[in-house]
Amino acid sequence: MWIGTLFALAAGLMWGLVFVGPLLLPEYPAALQSFGRYLAFGLIALPLAWLDRARLAQLGRADWLEALKLALVGNIIYYLFLASAIQRAGGPLPTMIIGTLPVVIALVSNRRDAARDGRLPWARLLPPLALIAAGIALVNQVELAQLRQDPAADLGRYALGALLAVGAVVCWTWYPLRNADWLRAHPDRSPRTWATAQGLATLPVALLGFLLTWAVLALTGAGPAPGDGPGAGAAAFPLPFGPRPAFFITLMTAIGLLASWLGTLCWNEASQRLPTTLVGQLIVFETLAALTYAFVLRGVLPEPATLAGVALLVVGVLSALHARPEPLVADAHPD
Numbered sequence: 001m002w003i004g005t006l007f008a009l010a011a012g013l014m015w016g017l018v019f020v021g022p023l024l025l026p027e028y029p030a031a032l033q034s035f036g037r038y039l040a041f042g043l044i045a046l047p048l049a050w051l052d053r054a055r056l057a058q059l060g061r062a063d064w065l066e067a068l069k070l071a072l073v074g075n076i077i078y079y080l081f082l083a084s085a086i087q088r089a090g091g092p093l094p095t096m097i098i099g100t101l102p103v104v105i106a107l108v109s110n111r112r113d114a115a116r117d118g119r120l121p122w123a124r125l126l127p128p129l130a131l132i133a134a135g136i137a138l139v140n141q142v143e144l145a146q147l148r149q150d151p152a153a154d155l156g157r158y159a160l161g162a163l164l165a166v167g168a169v170v171c172w173t174w175y176p177l178r179n180a181d182w183l184r185a186h187p188d189r190s191p192r193t194w195a196t197a198q199g200l201a202t203l204p205v206a207l208l209g210f211l212l213t214w215a216v217l218a219l220t221g222a223g224p225a226p227g228d229g230p231g232a233g234a235a236a237f238p239l240p241f242g243p244r245p246a247f248f249i250t251l252m253t254a255i256g257l258l259a260s261w262l263g264t265l266c267w268n269e270a271s272q273r274l275p276t277t278l279v280g281q282l283i284v285f286e287t288l289a290a291l292t293y294a295f296v297l298r299g300v301l302p303e304p305a306t307l308a309g310v311a312l313l314v315v316g317v318l319s320a321l322h323a324r325p326e327p328l329v330a331d332a333h334p335d
Contacts, residue, residue: 004273005282007266012285014263017255018079019095019290022086023297024251028242029217030083035209036248038075040256042203048196048261055193056200064201066182067194071202074175075260076209081168089161091294093147096140097165099287102317103129103136104173105280112177120275128320132284135312139291142305176280180271191268199261214239281320284313 021033049056059067085094106129110120147158183191217237241248270279288310295302302310 001274004270004279007270007273008279008282009285011263011266011270012283012287013289014258014266015286016289016293017259018082019086019091020293020297021251021255022083023091023294025242025244025248026087028248029213029237030080030087031209031213032217032242033083033252034076034080035206035213036252037079037255037260038071038202038206039210040252041075041199041260042206044253044257044261045196045199045203049200052190052193052196055190056197058189059193059197063182064197066178067197067201068205070175070179070182071198072205073171074179075198075202076205078168078171078175081164081171085161085164085168087161088164089158091297092143092291093140093158094161094165094168095287095290095294096136096143097162098168098172098290099136099139099284099313100133101169101172101283101287102132102281104169105176105276105283106278106320108173109177109276109280120278125320128281128316131312131316131319132281135309135316136287138309138312139306140309142303142309172283176267176271176283177276179268180276180279183268183271184276187272191272192265194268195261195264198264202260278320281317284317288313 018037021037022030025033082094082098085097106125110122110125147155183189183194186194218239237243270282274282291302291306291310
């Protein structure tokens, strides 16, 4: 239980980095950031795949098809939604919407996966979920209050960012459930191999998407539309790697290595050790990490209400870890 929790914590710390990219590259289109990140992930997976080629050879056609689905929905489409949301609404609002994932995943998996993992009685599940939801709501309320005080705030742009973040939630509710299905169905397979397989499956899709994005930018000659984020504008977008090529390549490579491959590896390790209902709640570590990074970039300390919300999140997760799933049907008597 605790080893799985530590792996989930490590994954959250690295996944929190993905919220930083759109804030550091506001003038780069979200599509270029999404495809760039996963192109780096796929390229990083190539030498890892060579080292792990014997285990990868054991994967069948159905396994590779599942890896492709996971890569497309849980990687590329998810990050396209998320990066677009952050560019329009800033860091904290999409972070807190993504922070509802522990609640959403727990609710879905407690019904969907009860036959496999057992069912957590609602009497035990609802209190920690209520704490998590209250923490998310409290932090979100602080951000909304600050937004109302900004006379230059574009509420329509923020609303669109929130909607895009909801799309990211849908993608990442589907991803961990399907990913856990495969891992729990193949306990003899290495989580490292499965993380590398998803990187390989991502590579051709990311490369095609990156080339198509280049083509669109070459035809239109512009980056993000005005108002898409701080510093964004409609000036000609220099190809192939934008106005800050060295920084863009370095950041995409770092996120591809840490957040995509290593983060996925740690999450796979956690998914093999923990019931899906519980591991879904541990995505809260990503929310906490992302909030920390966002406030570091802002250069300000969080409000007391924000800290109180974070405390509620942590207490909710810790209390959830003490709950144990119960089998739906009691084991038959051996006689």
